[in-house]
Amino acid sequence: MTWTRRSFLTYLGVGSYATLTACRVGSADFPVSRRKAAPPDWFQPIGPSLADELIVPHGFQVDLIMKWGDDLGSRDPDGQPEKFGFNNDFIAYFPIDALQGGTNAAEGLLWVNHEYPNPLFQSGYTAADYKAGKRKTVEQIMAEKLAVGGSVVHVKLEKSGWKAVVPSRFNRRITAAYPEMALTGPAGAVLRSAVGSLANCSGGRTPWYTALSCEENFPDYNGNDPNDPKCRWSDVPGMAIDETRYGWVMEVDPFGELPPVKHTALGRFKHENCAVTRGAKGQIVVYMGDDEADQHLYKYVSAEPDNPKASRAERRKLLENGTLYAADLGRGRWIPLLFNAETKAAIEKSAAYAAAKKADPNFQITNQAELLIHTRIAARALGATPLDRCEDCEVHPLDGSVYVALTNNTKHGNLYGHIIRLVEDRDDAAAETFRYEVFLAGGPQSGLACPDNLAFDKHGNLWVVCDMSSDKIGKGAYKPFGNNGVYVVPTVGPAAGDAFQFASGPIDSELTGPWFTEDGKTLFLAVQHPGENSPSLDKLTSHWPEGGSSIPKPSIVAIRGFV
Numbered sequence: 413m414t415w416t417r418r419s420f421l422t423y424l425g426v427g428s429y430a431t432l433t434a435c436r437v438g439s440a441d442f443p444v445s446r447r448k449a450a451p452p453d454w455f456q457p458i459g460p461s462l463a464d465e466l467i468v469p470h471g472f473q474v475d476l477i478m479k480w481g482d483d484l485g486s487r488d489p490d491g492q493p494e495k496f497g498f499n500n501d502f503i504a505y506f507p508i509d510a511l512q513g514g515t516n517a518a519e520g521l522l523w524v525n526h527e528y529p530n531p532l533f534q535s536g537y538t539a540a541d542y543k544a545g546k547r548k549t550v551e552q553i554m555a556e557k558l559a560v561g562g563s564v565v566h567v568k569l570e571k572s573g574w575k576a577v578v579p580s581r582f583n584r585r586i587t588a589a590y591p592e593m594a595l596t597g598p599a600g601a602v603l604r605s606a607v608g609s610l611a612n613c614s615g616g617r618t619p620w621y622t623a624l625s626c627e628e629n630f631p632d633y634n635g636n637d638p639n640d641p642k643c644r645w646s647d648v649p650g651m652a653i654d655e656t657r658y659g660w661v662m663e664v665d666p667f668g669e670l671p672p673v674k675h676t677a678l679g680r681f682k683h684e685n686c687a688v689t690r691g692a693k694g695q696i697v698v699y700m701g702d703d704e705a706d707q708h709l710y711k712y713v714s715a716e717p718d719n720p721k722a723s724r725a726e727r728r729k730l731l732e733n734g735t736l737y738a739a740d741l742g743r744g745r746w747i748p749l750l751f752n753a754e755t756k757a758a759i760e761k762s763a764a765y766a767a768a769k770k771a772d773p774n775f776q777i778t779n780q781a782e783l784l785i786h787t788r789i790a791a792r793a794l795g796a797t798p799l800d801r802c803e804d805c806e807v808h809p810l811d812g813s814v815y816v817a818l819t820n821n822t823k824h825g826n827l828y829g830h831i832i833r834l835v836e837d838r839d840d841a842a843a844e845t846f847r848y849e850v851f852l853a854g855g856p857q858s859g860l861a862c863p864d865n866l867a868f869d870k871h872g873n874l875w876v877v878c879d880m881s882s883d884k885i886g887k888g889a890y891k892p893f894g895n896n897g898v899y900v901v902p903t904v905g906p907a908a909g910d911a912f913q914f915a916s917g918p919i920d921s922e923l924t925g926p927w928f929t930e931d932g933k934t935l936f937l938a939v940q941h942p943g944e945n946s947p948s949l950d951k952l953t954s955h956w957p958e959g960g961s962s963i964p965k966p967s968i969v970a971i972r973g974f975v
């Protein structure tokens with residue numbers, strides 16, 4: 413028999429297809445996955461790719477819904493046209509009839525986070541400009557402020573695919589410049605309000621159909637790193653941010669009934685996400701990661717149970733009064749972060765407190781508000797486990813266990829990251845004790861590296877979106893994986909813990925914000941930072957999605973073809 417590629421594939425069967433194609437960018441004797449079982453039978457996994465394309469398996473369609481800079485058809489408080497922001501991250505879908513109890517999977521509202529600006533694309537400002545001593549103008553920084561925050565986009569499934577509805581009374585922006593919003597909870601009594609929101613990474617959706625939008629890398633904006641020219645807002649008088657007003661969870665009502673607020677009871681750190689569920693007594697429970705090396709995993713438990721018959725304005729107050737906990741994996745316990753004489757003494761004895769006091773002699777934690785403003789210091793002092801960069805958390809829809817992506821920690825050689833699984837005692841999300849296990853170790857043996865956003869489909873498959881740093885893609889230890897992609901990981905059966913690649917992103921991009929419609933037939937996805945390593949506008953590394961010589965544009969898409 414003469415071996416052709418076709419007969420080789422037939423001989424191996426579909427289950428080996430991804431392994432074979434992986435050799436295009438991996439090496440023949442070190443395929444990207446040494447998986448143990450056949451893939452799911454409802455899609456043919458793709459292989460890694462370094463192409464400047466969004467690739468999905470045969471039989472699936474991609475609808476481009478909105479690109480950075482597209483007109484939303486709405487006006488900002490200055491009367492200027494509002495545009496879809498930059499670097500789209502988290503997406504949540506809200507059925508258009510959700511407030512009437514419906515689950516419309518063909519028309520709804522998307523809340524989309526816009527995480528961070530890239531001065532090159534907002535105003536042409538480059539790292540070379542910064543090195544040459546050229547400082548940004550007020551107009552350049554304002555363009556960056558308007559590029560971040562979030563967007564509400566009305567969407568509809570038509571015969572030709574998903575489209576944005578423009579204009580729509582629902583479409584609008586929240587930026588780093590607008591609006592002024594209230595801070596609720598213990599620290600809200602001190603800080604009162606914040607101007608806008610920024611660093612909006614991942615998030616969550618509440619049972620009363622609001623979006624929770626997480627402020628992550630807020631220290632980047634004033635620009636304390638002299639080697640990072642990205643934001644440097646504090647270089648220009650009047651443009652710096654008050655950092656105590658950021659690093660919170662913002663709640664936004666896409667339907668426009670309730671004003672946006674930030675909930676300080678959920679703590680202040682580099683908030684990655686919110687996975688919302690209920691405790692055994694009906695409490696609202698929110699799992700949250702802090703995405704920095706050696707930081708912690710948190711959960712919030714509301715003091716009162718949720719009453720689905722109460723108004724939305726009443727139900728949102730559940731996020732104002734409750735207990736914030738940090739995870740101690742070693743002892744399997746959730747540590748309450750409550751200010752009292754005992755915790756005050758422990759905090760003041762800690763190295764983190766001493767370091768803060770050394771930097772600022774006026775530093776203090778003397779009440780619950782100050783504890784929440786400095787959540788990390790309290791968590792560390794009280795025994796929380798340092799982790800390898802908590803990205804997304806998700807609650808398994810069938811068994812309630814909690815999956816947490818720990819993306820990597822290059823400080824001690826965890827280059828590929830891993831995903832852990834927590835099982836709360838008594839299966840009660842409000843429990844103060846839990847067990848945990850490593851569900852998946854990133855790397856060639858499982859098939860993915862640097863897990864970031866997570867989502868579950870209705871069958872209980874875990875969808876994992878990866879974030880290898882864009883300057884390391886296709887190089888060194890990351891070479892076998894190609895560009896960042898999307899992976900399907902069964903959670904039960906012989907393939908549990910094996911990753912099967914579903915999508916591959918364009919050059920320099922990270923795919924973010926996976927979210928399924930309630931019927932499971934559409935997957936919304938965000939393509940973030942394509943071409944982010946471009947040194948200048950005439951040396952672009954990506955031209956996605958418009959091709960040719962166009963500039964790359966972060967965009968949101970819908971993927972159809974699920975049965």
Ligand code: FEO
Nearest residue numbers: 613628684703803
């Ligand atoms: Fe914005 Fe942790 O990802």
Ligand code: CA
Nearest residue numbers: 613803864865
């Ligand atoms: Ca992330």
Ligand code: CA
Nearest residue numbers: 804865866867
């Ligand atoms: Ca998620």
Ligand code: CA
Nearest residue numbers: 803819864879
């Ligand atoms: Ca990440």
